[in-house]
Amino acid sequence: MLQRINLAHGEGGELTYRLIKDVFEKAFGHGEHTKHDSAIFQCKPETIALTTDSYVVKPIFFPGGNIGKLAVAGTVNDLAVSGAVPKFMTAGFIIEEGLPLKDLKEIVHSMADEAGKAGIRIIAGDTKVVEKGSADQLFINTSGIGTVESGHKLQPKHIQKGDSIILSGTIGDHGIAILSAREELGLLSDTVSDCASLNGLIQSLIHTIDGIRILKDPTRGGLATALVELCEDFHFNCEINEGSIPIRNDIHGACDILGYDPLYLANEGKMILLVDSKMEEQALQVLRSHPLGENAAVIGQVTGTTNSAGKLYLKTPLGTTRSLQRLAGLMLPRIC
Amino acid sequence: MDSMAPFSDPVLSQRSAEAVIQLAKQYIQLNGRKPVFMEVCGSHTMALAKTGVKTRLNEYVQLIAGPGCPVCVTDQRTIDSMISLSKERGSILCTFGDMMRVPGSKHSLLEAKTEGKDIRVVYSPLDSLRIAEKNPDKEIIFLGIGFETTIPLLAAAIKEAEQRGLTNFSIWMTTKLVEPVLRALLDAGEIQLDGFLLPGHVSVVLGKESYSFLTEEYKMPGVISGFEPVQLLSSIYKLLQLCLENTAEIINDYPYAVSSSGNAAAKSLMKKYLQPGDEDWRGIGTIPNSGLVLKEKYQNFDAKRKFKITIDSPRKTKCRCGEVIRGLTAPEECPLFSKACTPANPIGPCMVSAEGTCAAHYHYMKEE
Structure with missing residues (x-):
């Protein structure tokens, strides 16, 4: 041949x-x-x-x-x-x-x-x-x-103030891995993409946890863009804590050097989970007992529902709050 | 353990902010106005906005962004020249990513690339040497922007090109130096300043001693700062102390990275290949000897000598980047800000760059 x-x-x-x-x-x-x-x-x-x-x-x-x-x-x-x-x-x-x-x-x-x-x-x-x-x-x-199995449907209509926002693991791994694979950055050769199928983890969540409102995978545009889309489409405001968002040190360092904001870097094996706050601990347990969710963390809360497109806010470690927009313009082309 | 973690620790950050505010209140009581500090470096502008330090201190300390974003101070004619060069047969233009979206008179480099011109984004000028080796029948032109942080890399690229015997590589030098522009700003006297938050990265190369002109000739205090919230707040605190004591002194508050005399290897590279030359600054004009150009001996690597191009004078817009760069106008005071000019559709460079003042305000300080 x-x-x-x-x-x-x-x-x-x-x-x-x-x-x-x-x-x-x-x-x-x-x-x-x-x-x-x-x-x-x-x-x-x-x-x-x-x-x-x-x-x-x-x-x-x-x-x-x-x-x-x-x-x-x-x-x-x-x-x-x-x-x-x-x-x-x-x-x-x-x-x-x-x-x-x-x-x-x-x-x-x-x-x-x-x-x-x-x-x-x-x-x-x-x-x-x-x-x-x-x-x-x-x-x-x-x-x-x-x-879609009946009885295991997501409940976006039940999103309410106080709901927890959980992230299944570290952000930015895929984006930086692709960048380093382009051989443009010798210093970042150890970074590995998080590319993985999440359906096993998601099925175990859906079958054990009541009160899952919505799930989303933060791919192109990263965590911030995915959350902005959720706030706009499902009409709620939310606030996430910068200090609670899991990120690997090497990714953090790479972003500092290159001027990228990790909130906007692509992920290919992570998900955002909105869940009734009463089920937060259980959801974390399920996530953390799975290899793809071991770094899961609560990163914020829904602060209220709205009649129109909602907004995303970020609380900095300093205690100030700023609004986050979707990714503007070009960050890193052909990431997926 | 993240070694930088203590510098963004929430409790420490908040306590530091509180301490700065207390000191600033003393200053306000004594002087009847807020202290005014300029952060020279574009990365500081971004960090101050992103970490919330600027917002937190807003009522007590006025922080003005200076001319330290290399993309922002690049003259519009440079973009026009590069676009013109990209039309030369068999040329490959290499540039840092930020320059791609900066609007020229008609187009940006990104638009020129979309039209089929061979323009490539690289992360280091040394990457463009690889491209030159792979394409011996093409002329590779690197757009050499940057302050003293980047200039040693340009010199290193010339050194490498010389050693590898590359004849199809040249740099369009349009570098900028910190001292001449700070002198120009202070001599112009357009803004009242009480001190400088001095750049962390540039100081790694230059060293603390390079700022003695500020204290000796202008009686102006300065503190060299890192980029995490606790570091920024610590430096602002020390700057306030100097102001309250009426002491013009330079403090190195980033000692784990910055030495007294700077990076000798980087300095000697620059000295060997480059010499001072006049530079055009966006919004400021030509400042004598405010950049470094290639020495006569290395003119084969000088794109400005290799390619003769003529361009028209730049098109005027309502963009007020020039005033923003000089610290005279806040981004929000520009009629285009966040309306006609956004990161997705930038009119001026300050909205494009990852270190641009307008981009910092748009991303991190917009109310809605």
């Missing part, structure tokens, strides 16, 4: 067939449901969640993962934070001619691995090859379907 992807791999002929057979089917399987031009499957119960996302991260390999793992974990997390159990997903590959075949294989294998761990099945896919320079190595587009 050829060592690099060329345009003929995308022409639909023999090379495409071999690529699908040797790379994709080997990793993802080839069951009855995949023999048609569409995947045909049953999905119960009736309430389903559907999400789509594209992955263009640069570089495609980074400490803690690669574009394939990110595509699966990202799709799984979008479903999971909506309260759904991830079931099926699709993956479309746009490959730049010249991509080493071994890189594609490694990426596809880590997708299969991550999907296996998260319990989601990759049941449909597509491959296109574009000329050198028309894409950057590899882009992946996914769609994901999950089911």
Whole structure:
């Protein structure tokens, strides 16, 4: 087999067939449901969640993962934070001619691995090859379907003053890992992305804790942007404490050197949880007993509900308060 | 254990703020007005806003941002020149990220990049040497902005380029020096100042001794400060003490990083490759010998000599960055602030830079 992807791999002929057979089917399987031009499957119960996302991260390999793992974990997390159990997903590959075949294989294998761990099945896919320079190595587009079990739905309508805001772990790991992987910062080579599927952790939370109002994964735009969106969409004001937000020392240092605000750095394996304050301790226990939530912390409270878009405030260690806005302009392109 | 943690400790921060306020009240009682201090460094401007120190002290101490944000003081013509250079066949422009969104007369470098010009963001001038080696058929031009913190890196890049025998690398020098601009500000006498909060990073290179002109010639006290809330408050406290005692003295309140004589290696690098030259400052104009340019011997690395370009005079806007840089206008007093001019759609450099005064006020001090 050829060592690099060329345009003929995308022409639909023999090379495409071999690529699908040797790379994709080997990793993802080839069951009855995949023999048609569409995947045909049953999905119960009736309430389903559907999400789509594209992955263009640069570089495609980074400490803690690669574009394939990110595509699966990202799709799984979008479903999971909506309260759904991830079931099926699709993956479309746009490959730049010249991509080493071994890189594609490694990426596809880590997708299969991550999907296996998260319990989601990759049941449909597509491959296109574009000329050198028309894409950057590899882009992946996914769609994901999950089911929402009755009795385990999130309760955004019950958000009220005093609700606790919990963060499942440290912020900024993914953003700084990508930056250091771009070989532009030799000093930060130890930083590892937090890229991970959160559905296991989320399911154990949903099944043991009553009073979960809403979940959100703070990806692009970081913690601050994600919370601003929640305040605006679900009409509440909240205040978070700067000193309570978990952050690793090396990430803090990197942000100081580079002039980045960690509140706006991307995360790929973290979630924000709004929960009834009475359940705060229990939620923390569940989170901290899971490897992906061991650094979970209460970072703030809902300070009131509003009739229109709410606001996010940050309390500094000095005791002053300032409002936080969504990420303005460009911070770090092609982070996911 | 985070070694910086004590400097942002909530209890210590709040006690320090209280101590500063008590001292400031004494000053106000004696002088009938708030003490006025200028923080020279853009990172201090950002840190004072972000940590809430500026908000907490607002009633008692007036803190004015000085001309220490390298992006903000870069003349608009520099951006126009760089855009013009990017149109040269086979050129690759390298720049620090902050410069990308600074508006020139017509475009920003980001817009020029969107139009297909090869403009790359690097984190160090040394990264652009790698690009030069990988692209021997292209001309790599680095936009050399910065104060004494950054200038040694530019000199190091020239040294490396010389050693590697690179002929396709040059720097568009537009560096700035702290002393000449502080002198210009004090000589102009447009603002009443009681003391300087002196830059932490620049002082690592320059050393405490470099500020003796402030005390000897201008009778102006100064304190070299770190960037965490407790450090900032400690330095403001010491500055207030000096003012109350009527003592013009320089105190090094960042001794774990700053020495008396500075970084000898960095200074000798600058001395070997560079010499003083006139510089254009945004909002201030030309200040004689206020920057460092390449010595005659190294003119092969001087982009200004290598490429002859002509540009029109810069387009005027209602942006008041020039006055903001000189400490004459607060960002909120500019008619564009937070309306036509935001970080997403900046009109002036002070709204772009991670050290810009307008950006600091927009991100960290806006009421709503």
